Amino acid sequence: MKDLKGALIFAQSGGPTSVINASAAGVFLEGLHSEQVTAVYGAAHGIRGILNEEMYDISKEDEKELLLLKQTPSSAMGSVRYKLKDADVDDTDYKRLLEVFKKYDVRYFFYNGGNDSMDTCNKISKYMAKSGYDMNVIGVPKTIDNDLYGTDHCPGFASAAKYIATTIMEINLDAKVYDTPMVCVIEAMGRNAGWLTASAALANAQGYGADLIYLPEVAFDVDKFVEDVKNVCAKNNNKCIAVVSEGIHDKDGVLICEKLGETAARDSFGHAQLGGVASMLAGLIKEKTGFKTRGIELSLMQRCGAHCASKTDIEETFQAGKEAVKAAVRGETDKMVCYARKEGDKYECEYKLLPLELAANTEKTVPVEWIINDGTGISEEFVKYAMPLIQGEADMVKENGLPRFAKLKKVLVEKR
Amino acid sequence: MKDLKGALIFAQSGGPTSVINASAAGVFLEGLHSEQVTAVYGAAHGIRGILNEEMYDISKEDEKELLLLKQTPSSAMGSVRYKLKDADVDDTDYKRLLEVFKKYDVRYFFYNGGNDSMDTCNKISKYMAKSGYDMNVIGVPKTIDNDLYGTDHCPGFASAAKYIATTIMEINLDAKVYDTPMVCVIEAMGRNAGWLTASAALANAQGYGADLIYLPEVAFDVDKFVEDVKNVCAKNNNKCIAVVSEGIHDKDGVLICEKLGETAARDSFGHAQLGGVASMLAGLIKEKTGFKTRGIELSLMQRCGAHCASKTDIEETFQAGKEAVKAAVRGETDKMVCYARKEGDKYECEYKLLPLELAANTEKTVPVEWIINDGTGISEEFVKYAMPLIQGEADMVKENGLPRFAKLKKVLVEKR
Numbered sequence: 046m047k048d049l050k051g052a053l054i055f056a057q058s059g060g061p062t063s064v065i066n067a068s069a070a071g072v073f074l075e076g077l078h079s080e081q082v083t084a085v086y087g088a089a090h091g092i093r094g095i096l097n098e099e100m101y102d103i104s105k106e107d108e109k110e111l112l113l114l115k116q117t118p119s120s121a122m123g124s125v126r127y128k129l130k131d132a133d134v135d136d137t138d139y140k141r142l143l144e145v146f147k148k149y150d151v152r153y154f155f156y157n158g159g160n161d162s163m164d165t166c167n168k169i170s171k172y173m174a175k176s177g178y179d180m181n182v183i184g185v186p187k188t189i190d191n192d193l194y195g196t197d198h199c200p201g202f203a204s205a206a207k208y209i210a211t212t213i214m215e216i217n218l219d220a221k222v223y224d225t226p227m228v229c230v231i232e233a234m235g236r237n238a239g240w241l242t243a244s245a246a247l248a249n250a251q252g253y254g255a256d257l258i259y260l261p262e263v264a265f266d267v268d269k270f271v272e273d274v275k276n277v278c279a280k281n282n283n284k285c286i287a288v289v290s291e292g293i294h295d296k297d298g299v300l301i302c303e304k305l306g307e308t309a310a311r312d313s314f315g316h317a318q319l320g321g322v323a324s325m326l327a328g329l330i331k332e333k334t335g336f337k338t339r340g341i342e343l344s345l346m347q348r349c350g351a352h353c354a355s356k357t358d359i360e361e362t363f364q365a366g367k368e369a370v371k372a373a374v375r376g377e378t379d380k381m382v383c384y385a386r387k388e389g390d391k392y393e394c395e396y397k398l399l400p401l402e403l404a405a406n407t408e409k410t411v412p413v414e415w416i417i418n419d420g421t422g423i424s425e426e427f428v429k430y431a432m433p434l435i436q437g438e439a440d441m442v443k444e445n446g447l448p449r450f451a452k453l454k455k456v457l458v459e460k461r
Numbered sequence: 462m463k464d465l466k467g468a469l470i471f472a473q474s475g476g477p478t479s480v481i482n483a484s485a486a487g488v489f490l491e492g493l494h495s496e497q498v499t500a501v502y503g504a505a506h507g508i509r510g511i512l513n514e515e516m517y518d519i520s521k522e523d524e525k526e527l528l529l530l531k532q533t534p535s536s537a538m539g540s541v542r543y544k545l546k547d548a549d550v551d552d553t554d555y556k557r558l559l560e561v562f563k564k565y566d567v568r569y570f571f572y573n574g575g576n577d578s579m580d581t582c583n584k585i586s587k588y589m590a591k592s593g594y595d596m597n598v599i600g601v602p603k604t605i606d607n608d609l610y611g612t613d614h615c616p617g618f619a620s621a622a623k624y625i626a627t628t629i630m631e632i633n634l635d636a637k638v639y640d641t642p643m644v645c646v647i648e649a650m651g652r653n654a655g656w657l658t659a660s661a662a663l664a665n666a667q668g669y670g671a672d673l674i675y676l677p678e679v680a681f682d683v684d685k686f687v688e689d690v691k692n693v694c695a696k697n698n699n700k701c702i703a704v705v706s707e708g709i710h711d712k713d714g715v716l717i718c719e720k721l722g723e724t725a726a727r728d729s730f731g732h733a734q735l736g737g738v739a740s741m742l743a744g745l746i747k748e749k750t751g752f753k754t755r756g757i758e759l760s761l762m763q764r765c766g767a768h769c770a771s772k773t774d775i776e777e778t779f780q781a782g783k784e785a786v787k788a789a790v791r792g793e794t795d796k797m798v799c800y801a802r803k804e805g806d807k808y809e810c811e812y813k814l815l816p817l818e819l820a821a822n823t824e825k826t827v828p829v830e831w832i833i834n835d836g837t838g839i840s841e842e843f844v845k846y847a848m849p850l851i852q853g854e855a856d857m858v859k860e861n862g863l864p865r866f867a868k869l870k871k872v873l874v875e876k877r
Binding site for chain 2: 061063089090093117118119120123124125126207210211212214215216218219220221222223224229247248250251253321324339341342344345346348349350351352353355432435436437438443444445446447448450
């Protein structure tokens with residue numbers, strides 16, 4: 046436990062969410078009000094902003110605008126996908142980070158992101174500890190994918206789930222409006238973890254869901270899919286709504302989108318840029334049945350649809366930011382903030398800390414026992430798990446009937 | 462002017478909207494409370510429900526549920542795309558309609574839809590008048606496309622516009638989150654009329670819009686598009702958001718989606734890669750620039766996104782249904798309800814009546830003088846026109862954090 050006084054840097058990394066800036070607001074406001082924090086900086090584009098000394102002075106911002114971050118989607122500081130090499134292979138970046146931290150007397154570092162970002166955060170934490178530089182490092186979780194280990198759920202997941210469930214309910218009514226055949230294939234994000242796709246089950250619980258739900262946790266068979274759709278159509282007046290994860294793959298691990306289409310582009314972490322499998326499957330069904338079909342990709346909307354965010358998610362995500370600062374100033378380091386669900390029927394969330402190395406690079410997928418109906422359905426356990434998380438409305442401040450996003454001045458800290 | 466007493470039939474036709482059922486609620490509630498209306502029926506799947514004598518007895522529904530229709534997207538009675546032949550070519554359907562109207566003593570007929578539906582409504586109105594059957598026929602407008610002649614705007618347009626503008630604002634933040642190149646091409650509905658695509662300008666007015674907007678009212682040149690995007694990227698840190706209408710076409714009228722579809726990538730089944738024109742243009746830009754791109758189709762969501770509906774639209778659409786019944790019971794027939802904007806700075810809507818033959822089959826497109834910047838921008842006149850229409854929030858009744866759609870009993874009228 047180190048009782049430190051110094052500057053704070055907060056940085057955002059990886060794909061954004063609808064509520065990611067709620068954590069930024071939590072960190073900034075808590076930091077600005079803490080006696081141990083001498084300055085509050087937001088790094089432009091994650092770790093790269095520190096390497097380049099491009100940091101915003103948050104004390105220059107209006108508190109009202111910082112609070113509006115709670116309803117502003119996508120990383121307000123800018124994000125990055127930057128993979129740090131292992132320090133024992135190449136410590137150039139680490140040395141540079143240490144240099145910047147020293148120059149600005151940074152004693153609190155918060156990294157906001159998912160699996161890869163927690164890996165980055167963990168590496169930095171370990172390097173700074175090893176180098177003897179006194180600094181408290183805390184990871185602030187974020188990911189619509191809900192795949193971080195050690196936390197009951199992840200900030201951002203519930204809002205994406207609420208958007209997906211709401212949208213599927215609406216599409217359900219639209220796709221069934223004519224008395225003619227219609228097969229609709231909807232694609233949700235999730236490379237290896239099917240939490241977002243499973244959110245379709247929340248729409249099912251309201252009576253306007255999907256007939257078939259396919260998660261990446263189980264192998265996807267294209268021929269079986271065609272049969273599944275035909276079976277639903279036969280029972281259901283030639284109507285079927287199927288929801289698939291972008292990451293569905295066959296038993297050999299080959300992505301269905303690559304199997305049916307072209308080779309996907311890859312990002313700097315080597316992950317394929319997925320998308321388009323819904324259209325491909327819709328095209329296939331059209332060919333096999335002659336039915337009218339529609340492939341719908343929920344695309345960026347599912348992760349930036351702040352107008353449909355969950356209030357529970359917003360407030361928890363805000364609190365996660367505050368808890369990160371509280372933990373750091375009381376001497377905690379090398380941890381990630383995580384959520385724990387209190388025992389009992391009424392949903393309540395507690396904030397705990399988890400060693401960073403446990404959070405880094407471990408993916409939490411949907412329990413296979415929650416995947417039912419021969420890989421085409423989701424059990425009640427999931428609904429019981431996820432339903433409390435999507436409660437409450439964003440109640441956005443609007444301007445001209447449209448969202449009023451936070452307007453930050455983004456005053457750059459003078460380079461030293 | 463015919464002072465009639467008898468049953469009322471309301472039917473919905475064509476593609477649904479987020480608020481189409483608000484008109485149903487207006488017609489039903491006004492009809493149920495009118496002394497001249499002896500029964501209120503909703504036809505299943507438009508005109509086909511009348512031909513098949515499949516009609517729901519609306520008096521069996523709870524008023525609370527009828528009011529929930531105001532927040533229930535997609536045609537609750539079911540829709541249809543059914544083109545009536547000209548009566549002098551083939552009057553089979555007309556004779557059958559007359560038979561059903563007589564059998565159930567139907568004296569009020571309301572048809573809810575867009576251009577094609579107003580054509581159907583007009584034909585039926587003319588036939589019934591010619592046949593000497595006393596009946597008042599009123600068209601209730603509906604179309605997200607906003608392309609009906611004679612009305613200031615169309616029920617359903619504003620909610621789709623609000624959804625599109627809100628979503629573009631959110632995508633704007635998301636697409637610009639990394640410090641790497643990103644070109645995002647977003648596709649809105651509208652085959653011949655660009656009103657929905659123009660709605661991107663509402664997002665621009667808030668500061669989070671599109672760099673380029675292409676409407677189907679002007680010819681689209683693929684090579685110029687590539688240059689336009691490159692020019693925006695050069696000025697804008699390699700970021701560009703373009704919004705295109707699904708109906709963009711070249712100077713010879715060939716749809717761009719068909720033009721590019723021919724040379725689109727082929728999948729392992731040998732058929733052209735599916736997906737709309739946005740994906741094709743995004744693919745093209747990727748090929749020409751090497752930049753990361755994303756094609757986003759707003760698909761069904763833009764017309765069923767009731768959770769993001771405009772309160773102004775909901776209430777006007779509800780009122781349009783009530784006004785239709787009020788007009789019919791006071792003896793009006795052969796008209797469509799339309800909106801007129803009162804003079805003055807403060808937006809106010811009046812309800813008027815337009816002869817059905819004027820409403821039928823005439824498309825109202827965006828004035829070309831509102832299309833600026835060499836076909837890539839939308840003028841302030843559009844924003845001034847559309848902004849008042851998207852004001853106010855849906856304030857949906859929710860259940861479990863998700864929309865609570867109307868649950869109708871749909872009790873079929875016993876066949877006579």
